Amino acid sequence: MNSAPYIITNTPSDLQxxxxxxxxxxxxxxxxLMNYFLLGFFLIGLLLAHFYDTxxxxxxxxxxxxxAYYSVKFFLPGSDLYQYVLSTALGIFMAQxxxxxxxLFEMHFFAFVGSTILITYQKWKLQIPLLIIVIAHxxxxxxxxxxxxxxxxxxxxxxxxxxxxxxxxxxxxxVFICGLWAYQLKKAGQIQIAQTVRMASLQRExxxxxxxxxxxxxxxxxxxxxxxxxxxxxxxxxxxxxxLATMSHEIRTPMNGxxxxxxxxxxxxxxxxxxxxxxxxxxxxxxxxxxINDILDFSKIESGSxxxxxxxxxxxxxxxxxxxxxxxxxxxxxxxxLYQVERDVPLYIRGDDHRLRQILTNLVxxxxxxxxxxxxxxxxxxxxxxxxxxxxxxxxxxxxxxxIPPEKMxxxxxxxxxxxxxxxxxxxxxxxxxxxxxxxVRLMGGEIxxxxxxxxxxxxxxxxxxxxxxxxxxxxxxxxxxEHAGKRILIVDDNLTNRTILKSQLEFWDLTPVLAASGVEAxxxxxxxxxxxxVVTDMQMPFMDGIRLSQSIRExxxxxxxxxxSSVGDEYKKHHNDLFSAVMTKPIKQQVMYKQxxxxxxxxxxxxxxxxxxxxxxxxxxATTLPLKILIAEDNEINQQVIVFILQKLGYEPTVVENGRLxxxxxxxxxxxxxxxxxxxxxxxGLEATRHIRRTGLSxxxxxxxxxxxTMEGDEEECLQAxxxxxxxxxxxxxxLVGKLRKWALHRRRS
Amino acid sequence: MRKGLVVxxxxxxxxxxxxxxWRNEWKYHLPTPVPVNYHAVARxxxxxxxxxxxxxxxxxxxxxxxxxPDCPCSRFNMPQFAALVKQYSGKADFAIVxxxxxxxxxxxxxxxxxxxxxxxxxxxxxxxxxCGVYSTPQAVIIDTSRQLYYRGNYNRSRYCSDEKTGxxxxxxxxxxxxxxxxxxxxxxxxxxxxxxxxxxx
Numbered sequence: 042m043n044s045a046p047y048i049i050t051n052t053p054s055d056l057q058x059x060x061x062x063x064x065x066x067x068x069x070x071x072x073x074l075m076n077y078f079l080l081g082f083f084l085i086g087l088l089l090a091h092f093y094d095t096x097x098x099x100x101x102x103x104x105x106x107x108x109a110y111y112s113v114k115f116f117l118p119g120s121d122l123y124q125y126v127l128s129t130a131l132g133i134f135m136a137q138x139x140x141x142x143x144x145l146f147e148m149h150f151f152a153f154v155g156s157t158i159l160i161t162y163q164k165w166k167l168q169i170p171l172l173i174i175v176i177a178h179x180x181x182x183x184x185x186x187x188x189x190x191x192x193x194x195x196x197x198x199x200x201x202x203x204x205x206x207x208x209x210x211x212x213x214x215x216v217f218i219c220g221l222w223a224y225q226l227k228k229a230g231q232i233q234i235a236q237t238v239r240m241a242s243l244q245r246e247x248x249x250x251x252x253x254x255x256x257x258x259x260x261x262x263x264x265x266x267x268x269x270x271x272x273x274x275x276x277x278x279x280x281x282x283x284x285l286a287t288m289s290h291e292i293r294t295p296m297n298g299x300x301x302x303x304x305x306x307x308x309x310x311x312x313x314x315x316x317x318x319x320x321x322x323x324x325x326x327x328x329x330x331x332x333i334n335d336i337l338d339f340s341k342i343e344s345g346s347x348x349x350x351x352x353x354x355x356x357x358x359x360x361x362x363x364x365x366x367x368x369x370x371x372x373x374x375x376x377x378x379l380y381q382v383e384r385d386v387p388l389y390i391r392g393d394d395h396r397l398r399q400i401l402t403n404l405v406x407x408x409x410x411x412x413x414x415x416x417x418x419x420x421x422x423x424x425x426x427x428x429x430x431x432x433x434x435x436x437x438x439x440x441x442x443x444x445i446p447p448e449k450m451x452x453x454x455x456x457x458x459x460x461x462x463x464x465x466x467x468x469x470x471x472x473x474x475x476x477x478x479x480x481x482v483r484l485m486g487g488e489i490x491x492x493x494x495x496x497x498x499x500x501x502x503x504x505x506x507x508x509x510x511x512x513x514x515x516x517x518x519x520x521x522x523x524e525h526a527g528k529r530i531l532i533v534d535d536n537l538t539n540r541t542i543l544k545s546q547l548e549f550w551d552l553t554p555v556l557a558a559s560g561v562e563a564x565x566x567x568x569x570x571x572x573x574x575x576v577v578t579d580m581q582m583p584f585m586d587g588i589r590l591s592q593s594i595r596e597x598x599x600x601x602x603x604x605x606x607s608s609v610g611d612e613y614k615k616h617h618n619d620l621f622s623a624v625m626t627k628p629i630k631q632q633v634m635y636k637q638x639x640x641x642x643x644x645x646x647x648x649x650x651x652x653x654x655x656x657x658x659x660x661x662x663x664a665t666t667l668p669l670k671i672l673i674a675e676d677n678e679i680n681q682q683v684i685v686f687i688l689q690k691l692g693y694e695p696t697v698v699e700n701g702r703l704x705x706x707x708x709x710x711x712x713x714x715x716x717x718x719x720x721x722x723x724x725x726x727g728l729e730a731t732r733h734i735r736r737t738g739l740s741x742x743x744x745x746x747x748x749x750x751x752t753m754e755g756d757e758e759e760c761l762q763a764x765x766x767x768x769x770x771x772x773x774x775x776x777x778l779v780g781k782l783r784k785w786a787l788h789r790r791r792s
Numbered sequence: 793m794r795k796g797l798v799v800x801x802x803x804x805x806x807x808x809x810x811x812x813x814w815r816n817e818w819k820y821h822l823p824t825p826v827p828v829n830y831h832a833v834a835r836x837x838x839x840x841x842x843x844x845x846x847x848x849x850x851x852x853x854x855x856x857x858x859x860x861p862d863c864p865c866s867r868f869n870m871p872q873f874a875a876l877v878k879q880y881s882g883k884a885d886f887a888i889v890x891x892x893x894x895x896x897x898x899x900x901x902x903x904x905x906x907x908x909x910x911x912x913x914x915x916x917x918x919x920x921x922x923c924g925v926y927s928t929p930q931a932v933i934i935d936t937s938r939q940l941y942y943r944g945n946y947n948r949s950r951y952c953s954d955e956k957t958g959x960x961x962x963x964x965x966x967x968x969x970x971x972x973x974x975x976x977x978x979x980x981x982x983x984x985x986x987x988x989x990x991x992x993x
Binding site: 092095097098101102106108109112116117120122 | 802812
């Protein structure tokens with residue numbers, strides 16, 4: 042016997058499956074029983090054959106009935122037809138027995154026997170064939186007797202129609218009752234199955250619920266544990282943040298003094314030695330500040346509190362500014378600083394300008410550190426554009442430096458790790474730069490990679506996910522140059538990359554560039570064909586530099602405009618102003634170059650300057666143009682002095698107080714235009730003092746600018762919420778302070 | 793396809809069953825076949841019973857019951873013969889002619905037939921020939937003048953048990969009332985029953 046299939050759920054299909062299984066069991070059991078009953082019927086037939094010598098009937102009819110039943114069962118095992126054949130066979134056995142017993146009416150009881158036997162199948166329909174046989178049998182023999190043909194059929198002489206009807210009715214009642222029992226049995230079985238299935242389902246549900254409850258308890262315990270761990274981690278993180286903020290504040294405060302004072306010192310008349318010392322102090326101070334910034338950044342990234350800004354910025358200007366930072370050093374070492382932004386890259390992109398600068402500065406700075414000769418190239422190209430408007434930009438910083446050994450490559454982006462300790466000693470650095478860059482790139486939705494060949498150079502490339510920004514400036518019009526379209530420009534540069542960049546740039550402006558790799562080659566070109574409208578030449582070239590080349594050109598082409606590409610610090614132009622229409626400092630800025638080429642083509646031989654006026658760092662006349670009454674609230678004496686000195690240099694006469702309470706008193710008694718408010722002060726801190734000042738009924742509220750060494754996330758927001766107008770981080774940078782004063786002075790003037 | 797074949801097969805079997813029933817029915821409708829060398833003895837003819845059967849004719853009508861224990865019909869009409877013996881005891885003489893190889897004594901048959909007294913038993917097939925009998929069960933009534941009064945069935949039922957048509961009883965009753973004008977239906981005179989084991993077609 043098969044074991045009952047495992048009940049999983051209380052579904053209709055499951056119920057059906059169980060019902061079918063149960064009915065299969067009933068059928069199997071009933072079939073087995075039928076083997077015995079049919080054998081019994083056959084043997085009864087043989088027994089009855091003794092009475093009236095009816096062997097041929099017993100063997101013939103009985104045998105054929107058995108053959109019918111077993112053959113159908115054998116050939117159609119999946120069908121229940123054999124059960125209906127069985128019902129018919131039982132009816133025929135009854136007819137056979139009646140015949141064998143010479144119409145003995147007691148033999149009719151075999152119909153009832155057959156009917157009751159069939160109940161075992163629990164199918165009321167099985168009674169129908171038997172009933173039909175009984176009715177047909179009675180009807181046929183009643184007719185035969187009535188017609189007088191079957192003289193021997195019955196011993197009774199009263200087999201009338203009434204008797205026939207009574208017999209059939211009784212047989213019908215018995216068959217009906219047997220069918221009813223079969224139906225009831227089946228129904229009861231189905232109800233029992235349904236209950237069993239439901240019970241099993243409930244049991245299963247109970248197990249599941251039990252298991253779920255246990256899991257929930259475990260989950261809750263785990264959650265509580267995790268929550269406790271999280272709170273502990275948060276506490277630790279807060280402690281770490283507070284420690285970092287405190288440490289940052291404590292280091293920045295004296296650094297403010299060091300950098301501020303050294304900047305001021307540089308403004309005083311100094312001899313060369315003193316100037317060198319001063320510059321060293323400033324440089325060291327800035328380096329130390331960078332180290333602190335790196336550590337703070339790394340800490341922010343580690344704790345996941347680094348958030349990127351989303352604003353539109355000029356990508357060209359971003360790269361040019363970075364290269365500007367390194368241009369002086371590049372000029373000293375003779376390294377070519379080049380960049381190229383492919384044409385399909387939008388001028389403005391959306392993202393965090395500051396952090397992108399940080400990455401590029403780090404990579405270019407590294408390249409500068411490890412490159413003694415050759416070039417450093419910064420390239421930007423568009424990798425892909427999604428339908429939703431997302432762009433993937435690829436940045437590349439390629440140098441011709443010392444390269445990185447393959448076995449050290451994997452350590453590149455690990456924090457506090459450098460190629461080796463000796464390199465660290467030689468080249469300096471915290472070893473955090475690349476780790477921070479990698480994290481920032483990741484935050485920008487890209488990845489950073491490095492390939493290098495020791496002795497040949499390295500290429501650091503990274504991708505960022507961004508979108509095109511809105512161009513705030515009027516686009517670089519080519520209308521001015523359009524009238525010069527097709528003019529031939531001779532480009533002379535020994536550096537292939539630079540030649541390529543210049544060629545691509547000029548072609549974009551519809552000019553026709555012709556390239557020469559050296560002065561000699563340029564002269565040869567001009568000798569064979571003098572139909573050139575402008576020459577752009579590099580200054581530093583082997584054998585024949587830019588000046589010698591220009592002098593040679595002037596001899597034959599006195600009106601030929603020449604633009605010299607020089608490095609920062611080159612003093613040539615001062616002595617050879619007559620040679621050049623313009624002298625441009627590398628790295629070449631597109632807009633500057635555009636103007637110079639336009640000017641060169643229009644003036645055709647005229648000479649000019651670079652165009653960027655040199656502004657003194659401290660505009661002494663600021664107080665005259667923008668008079669302001671300034672209050673400084675700062676508890677640290679050194680910082681007081683630094684800011685006072687700066688403001689005095691600008692022509693202001695600031696008032697100084699030592700804490701927030703005094704600042705409040707001063708603000709209420711005197712109408713200050715601007716208050717520079719330190720945040721951390723004894724008695725009353727800057728934020729509270731600001732709130733008090735904002736609550737006073739002053740007719741004209743002062744502009745309050747926060748001064749703080751805290752640069753942790755949220756400081757700026759806290760300041761603005763307290764009612765401050767602006768924010769300056771310490772150490773105070775001269776340009777920043779001047780910028781802010783300018784901004785707020787103009788703002789007050791307008792309002 | 794398979795179902796169709798099975799249904800055809802069932803129809804065939806049903807036809808077989810119907811045929812068997814019909815054939816039995818038909819066979820039972822037929823009278824007992826007349827043997828090839830049958831010598832008919834007409835009603836009223838002188839019956840020359842062989843000895844010792846002829847000694848049974850002694851002033852009373854003689855009722856001969858032709859009995860074959862292997863014939864179902866013979867078996868089933870035994871009570872009717874016994875009833876006749878009981879009813880007409882003293883008015884007629886009775887004897888049983890056993891048409892079988894089996895041997896019986898009068899006591900054995902008295903017990904078998906539940907007779908009130910032992911009656912003579914004959915086992916000579918010549919008696920049957922003398923009476924023109926070729927089937928069992930058959931009743932033969934010979935009057936006191938040794939003439940054949942009745943030779944025929946006990947009743948019309950196949951198993952010879954239908955008392956309502958008691959042909960033999962009516963015949964004996966008619967002879968005892970000296971009714972020589974009595975007529976019998978063909979169902980009474982045409983032999984229905986088992987063939988004699990000693991006869992052949």
